Amino acid sequence: MRIGIVCYPTFGGSGVLATELGKALANKGHQVHFITYQQPVRLNMFVPNIFYHEVQVPTYPLFDYPPYETALASTLVDVIKNNHLQLLHVHYAIPHASAAYMAKQILAQDGIDIPVVTTLHGTDITLVGKDKTYAPVVAFSINQSDAITAVSQNLCQETYNTFKIHKSIEVIHNFVDVERFSRKPIDAFKKVIAPNGERILLHASNFRKVKRVQDVVLIFNEVNKRIPSKLLFVGDGPERAVAEDLSRRLGICDDIRFVGKQEQMEDILAIADLFLLTSEYESFGLAALEAMAAGVPVVSTNAGGLPEVIVEGVTGYMGNVGDVDSMSEKAISILQDDATLETFRKGASAHAKQFDIHNIVPLYEELYEKFLVKA
Ligand code: GMT
Numbered sequence: 001m002r003i004g005i006v007c008y009p010t011f012g013g014s015g016v017l018a019t020e021l022g023k024a025l026a027n028k029g030h031q032v033h034f035i036t037y038q039q040p041v042r043l044n045m046f047v048p049n050i051f052y053h054e055v056q057v058p059t060y061p062l063f064d065y066p067p068y069e070t071a072l073a074s075t076l077v078d079v080i081k082n083n084h085l086q087l088l089h090v091h092y093a094i095p096h097a098s099a100a101y102m103a104k105q106i107l108a109q110d111g112i113d114i115p116v117v118t119t120l121h122g123t124d125i126t127l128v129g130k131d132k133t134y135a136p137v138v139a140f141s142i143n144q145s146d147a148i149t150a151v152s153q154n155l156c157q158e159t160y161n162t163f164k165i166h167k168s169i170e171v172i173h174n175f176v177d178v179e180r181f182s183r184k185p186i187d188a189f190k191k192v193i194a195p196n197g198e199r200i201l202l203h204a205s206n207f208r209k210v211k212r213v214q215d216v217v218l219i220f221n222e223v224n225k226r227i228p229s230k231l232l233f234v235g236d237g238p239e240r241a242v243a244e245d246l247s248r249r250l251g252i253c254d255d256i257r258f259v260g261k262q263e264q265m266e267d268i269l270a271i272a273d274l275f276l277l278t279s280e281y282e283s284f285g286l287a288a289l290e291a292m293a294a295g296v297p298v299v300s301t302n303a304g305g306l307p308e309v310i311v312e313g314v315t316g317y318m319g320n321v322g323d324v325d326s327m328s329e330k331a332i333s334i335l336q337d338d339a340t341l342e343t344f345r346k347g348a349s350a351h352a353k354q355f356d357i358h359n360i361v362p363l364y365e366e367l368y369e370k371f372l373v374k375a
Contacts, residue, residue: 001368002031002084007091009040011235011261012206013286014121017174018091019043024361026050035079041263053079069095076103080114087368089117093124094134097141115371118145120159122283130162139163146371152305155283174286175360178353181293183270190271199229199335202272204287207237215278215324217246222328224255227335231256234268269294273341274331280321282306293352297344299331314347
């Protein structure tokens with residue numbers, strides 16, 4: 001198949017998932033064309049059947065806001081036509097689903113029918129999408145997609161609750177390459193972070209408000225009082241200063257490291273003992289799944305789709321949003337001794353296999369096939 005993929009090329013979960021999907025499809029022999037404003041961060045190697053088309057957004061003195069959606073739709077028309085693409089898969093509704101709709105209409109004038117699959121990832125529905133500034137366009141363009149997928153049952157239900165969607169939404173969970181994440185720890189790296197054999201806790205995100213990174217610091221503080229530990233923060237974003245400030249006020253900044261945006265998550269996860277995800281909402285929680293695949297148990301909130309990923313008492317534990325005390329106790333119970341930690345490690349990696357790339361990618365291929373056959 002010749003497939004076009006549109007996504008955000010950044011470290012966010014939707015861009016990571018879309019890029020990994022494109023790489024997996026290319027590995028299976030499909031021709032994959034990424035159409036984005038920047039090379040996706042996880043598209044970091046040369047693969048002969050992967051193509052990258054950059055969306056150029058010319059500026060002009062009149063434009064206070066350069067029209068990205070128009071530039072994207074025009075680039076889509078060009079790439080689909082000239083590369084004879086058979087299907088377009090857009091990740092994150094805003095503005096990708098509406099740009100895809102526009103491109104589809106333009107191509108129809110030339111007798112080209114391009115099926116559009118839209119995958120909903122989370123904040124495109126739950127935070128940004130339901131904002132009335134965007135809502136009518138989001139609802140319309142989702143309904144115009146030939147197929148709609150959501151990354152969890154929870155997000156599927158949220159979408160029906162938020163918009164009048166008159167098509168069925170297929171749930172296809174996030175996936176992980178279990179083999180890639182099953183890494184041995186690099187001892188020298190571990191020694192630098194935890195020189196005295198402390199436990200290593202980890203959080204990775206884009207530090208947006210929805211992640212409640214202050215709760216990560218508070219949980220770490222409680223754990224550290226009972227079990228000598230270090231905390232690694234991976235990623236960057238608007239709430240980083242809040243986490244830094246709180247760790248200074250608590251006098252624990254020597255035990256916390258902010259390592260910024262990192263591409264090699266598997267190497268970092270390999271040295272971690274516990275992953276913390278304290279989000280107010282998470283449609284799925286790809287970061288938690290990647291941790292589990294690396295054999296790292298997770299303590300998270302029970303928000304959104306997280307209960308579809310985490311098995312209470314087996315892969316980790318969940319607590320109510322903001323219930324720092326309960327999540328701290330649960331974290332301590334996992335980390336209290338090596339035998340317990342090892343049991344959770346095994347539980348986490350065993351459960352992650354259910355979401356292995358080899359199980360989930362064929363579901364997307366099956367979906368694509370339905371539309372290619374009809375076309
Ligand atoms: O986690 C983020 O804030 C990034 C966001 C994105 O759209 O890039 O992630 C969303 O999509 C991921 C991949 O499907 C999900 O695993 C995340 O749970 C989801 N984030 C939220 O719902 C907050």
